[in-house]
Amino acid sequence: MRHTKFTLLSFALILAFASAATHAQSPQPIVVQAASPTSATAASTAAAVVAKDPDSIQAAIKTLQQIKAANEEILNKQKATLETIGDIEEAAEQLKIFAKRG
DSSP: OHHHHHHHHHHHHHHHHHHHHHHHSOOOOOOOOOOOTHHHHHHHHHHHHHTTOTHHHHHHHHHHHHHHHHHHHHHHHHHHHHHHHHHHHHHHHHHHHHHHHO
């Protein structure tokens, strides 16, 4: 009986410290990189190149493909960031539920 009380008391104490520690910490800021201005510059350069000669059309296509690849990379980073935010929100909700139980 005494061992059970000690176990319950120590478990409650651990939960209290964990709850206090989570309230004391501020959330880590999430930094999202801004879109680079080179994409707009590359697009205007591609438009200027197309007007000059037919060989430049191939160069413009390559430039547009590079811009598309860069945009896809940015979208993938944003998707990963949103998934991380979702995981953090889910963990916060679970923590709130456990805190209310204690």
